[in-house]
Amino acid sequence: MSKPSFAAWRETVASAVAIGATALLVACGGGGGDAAPDAAATTPATATTYTQGVISGFGSVIVGGVRFDDSSATVADDDGNVRSRSDLRLGMMVEIDAGQVNRAAASALARRIRWGSEIVGPVGSVDEASSTVQVLGQTVLVTTSTVFDDSLSGGLAALEPGQVVEVHGILDPANGRVVATRIEAENAAAVYKLRGAIDNLDTTARTFTINGELISYAGLPAAMVPPGLTKGQIVRVLLQTGQVDGVWVATGLRGGLRLPEARREAHVEGVITVFTSVRSFEINGLLVDASQASFPDGSAGITLGSRVEVEGTVDNGTLVATKVEVEERRDMGHRQMELHGAMGDLDTAGKTFALRGVTVWYGGQVQFRDGSEATLANGRQVEVKGVLGSDRTRLDARRIEFK
Secondary structure (H helix, E strand, C coil): CCCCCHHHHHHHHHHHHHHHHHHHHHHCCCCCCCCCCCHHHCCCCCCCEEEEEEEEEECCEEECCEEEECCCCEEEECCCCEECHHHCCCCCEEEEEECCCECCCCEEEEEEEEECCCEEEEEEEEECCCCEEEECCEEEEEEEEEEECHHHCCHHHHCCCCCEEEEEEEEEHHHCEEEEEEEEECCCCCCEEEEEECEEEECCCCEEEECCEEEECCCCCHHHCCCCCCCCCEEEEEECCCCECCEEEEEEEEECCCCCCCEEEEEEEEEEEEEEECCEEEECCEEEECCCCECCCCCCCCCCCCEEEEEEEEECCEEEEEEEEEHHHHHCCCCCEEEEEECEEEECCCCEEEECCEEEECCCCCEEECCCHHHCCCCCEEEEEEEECCCCCEEEEEEEEEC
């Protein structure tokens, strides 16, 4: 890829950057902080637990097997914009600040929920054999637990080169990829977005690469650039939707680590990004001290790039683990999902109905409780447990309980 002549296009992009600079300073956390500095990003004083993981159900928001009552929670995206609870979707990675978890009921009252995606950009090549897709030049791994928006029926087969999508997931810099937890169409995107590790940093030309994609931050004012950029640093960058001479033009840039404040309890799901030993490693950039932890799945799977769940407490910026589980071994690639609510759009011929914005198929082997298939009706309150169907957009019910 040829090196750009910045003088040729800097004037073109400068006006766009200048117009949006004030707004982007707020949206991107000013000088590059890891969290947007608005009221929505301030941890409520009543929050005593922190959870980072994938939404696996609704009725309350279900993450890591805990039902979080979101009725009074503030919801925000990773730019700090206040959002609605209805914006939350299956498969999104979220951070939840909540009150004390009731272990017997596996429930807690959420105070703040924040969500953010890893990539917004165009689809490149699709490799169904390796279950990967290139998005904005990044390798995205699709697993059996990756949820696709219902407009992308067919999963990977529904993706076409040039189509713009949003990828929610877990950044895996050790393997140069994102493990997708949700993919949805985003054809109306006004900006592209990318979170990843800096490489090939040139502070004179003000460029760097993320997994081979050349990005220029030459048009950004100094106040919008995190101080002391270094190779390997995780950043979040907003981009113009068109390249200039093969270069992506940054319109916003900030630190990309999502780290919790001190909590008495924490539950974090992610990928081991730095590995020293099974007793000391980093997950999503957070240092983990596992010297006193239990390993229900054994410690052999605790390696660089492994997807794990860690429970413990946060102390002085370190997650002191009490338990470390290997995600792949425990789920065997199939994450159980759960939905609670009122049925709608019942189709007895196709054996489907809608629940919390998700299509549920009950044509397989389903265990019914407190009712039967004949009891299904629009408006009925039900609890559904199941797994993603083969097209990755619907939930194949395994149990339906009437409420």
